[in-house]
Amino acid sequence: MAAVPREGAGAGGVGAGVRSATARASSFSRATAAASPKPAIPGVKHGLNGAAFVSSGIPDLDRILGGGFQLGTVVMVMEDAEAPHHLLLLRNFMAQGLVHRHPLLFASPSKEPRAFLGTLPSPVSGSKDERPRMAPGLDPDAQDHDKGLRIAWQYKKYFGEQQSSGLHNRDCRQEFSNDFDLRKPLERQLLNGQHIDCISLLDSPNLEILQDHCSAFLSKLPRNDGTIGCAGRLAIQSLCAPQCGYFEMDWDMASFIRSLRAMVRSSNAVAMVTCPTSVLPPSFCKRWQHLADTLLSVRAIPDEDKDMAKLLTGYQDMIGLLHVHKVAQLNSQVPVILDATTFSLKLQKRRTLVLERLNQAPVDGSTGSPYGVPGSSGSSKCSSIDF
């Protein structure tokens, strides 16, 4: 192999002649450092381009976004004024963090934000008949660790409820993402941690208090190239809610998001911010959208929409729609193009949140040409669904 002293050429460190004469080695160095495995922190997964992911609390969403929420990014959820579906996303996000013992900062425009913690769901407790949901196409019997889990479930019947919950908690911590049972509240002991900071935005005349809290929170989670010490989560509910004291201060709010983004970039944390963007002036709404790294929006589905019932299968089970506008792409200029960007929010067995691609219902032969293509992203074909 000819050693060509061209910028950016060559496999890592093979051609010693490629290195420049300066004391500083070229950007390509022998990959010995990367050979040592990174210490596993509960709830953090590593990906390409130096990315680290934490789970959103909804396994389907993690899969859609290609791993989860990336550490160092801001996730923005645009609320629908008619339905509180953003709270579902927020609850799962926060509950997942508490299960993994990630430090949490929660800000909301309610007077008593701590009360919201009481509504967080608990991870699904598997019984013998329940199998943990796995990615499609995987044969559970072929995987070793699932075999291990199966053995544990068999012994569960010999243990009492207390012991099994201890075992179950440890299992939950090992998994990257959990399914959450929305009917069961999270265990008290997980809520009484030192690492949970709750802030009320209701009486704040400006965003300085929140900014100071965020700054203090994030300074404990610095990001250094290489090892990740701990991962933190910030959850800010309804940042631009009209009842907050700073509501009219458009530039201050934009400035806060900008500094939050800068702070989060240099720390091992994910910030999830929800906002009712319909109350913002359109130009600021766009500014917020540009500031977000990952942009999602939730939308209510009217209860009795006959047109939509004809258009989509499974319409009765849907509680709302989730649209993915933008997926975070740090350190890369290639955009993430998803197969489908609109998903339906459904409750499986009335307790766990799942996201499904929209399926068009087969069209009645008498009304026109059948297209019946499953799995299309509904937005481009259906005129009634307008995003």
Next chain:
Amino acid sequence: MSSNASNLLEEALGIGGGRTIGGRVVLVEDCVETSGAFVLHHLMKRVLSLESRGTLLLLALAHPFSHYDRILRKMGCNLSSQRESNRLHFLDMLRLEFPGQIDGETKEVGFQELFSKLQTAIEVISERGNNNGGITIMIDDISMLEIAAHGCLDQILDFLHYCITLTSEYGCALVILSHGDIYSSDEATGLLSSLEYLADIVVKTEPLATGLAADVHGQLTVLNRGSSQGQGYSMNKFRNFHFKLKENGAEYFYPGSIKT
């Protein structure tokens, strides 16, 4: 991407084959659906390439150094070594704040400081005689500067005008990234219309009219107001083509002619 292949973007910008964007103002407008950052990356690579011997002054308001470093590395350009050899001057302005938000005067002072920082850097560069390839000032992105200034349009426009004087004084090129869709509503047209008026070249990235696609990431529209220096007339050239982004660069092609 071979540097010898004819590049639609460079043709549209009027660079390549020895010509540079020196002395011109380039405005890159993007939107939420299609980010225009790749145009900046392409120009960065161009300026810092071995043939061009230019210098780049990057006012980074949107991303930290590591972000650009990783991206440009995949495109074959080592920003760290360029920074050390003083071909790249990286101004990290992620946390740029102008103190005293309400008082317009202190903000003016803040902008003045920023501009004098720029000017001294440029003077130093031209004194050193490394000015063969020309200096390029890149602002990524100007809407962040607007937020930092809390929307004080006057200050920002003054700052821009001062930067533009640098293009005539030192022959610098000025490349600005802005977000077109922020200014599309009625109440906030100010900055964008001023920018479009001041720019010599406007590059707009938009999504395809037909929606998302895996092979084509969007469309580029380039309006090049031909310079009237020594020509007696200026010809506006308007081009439209599609692009696909990859880790090591971007492919540009006329609509419908992608090679799969």
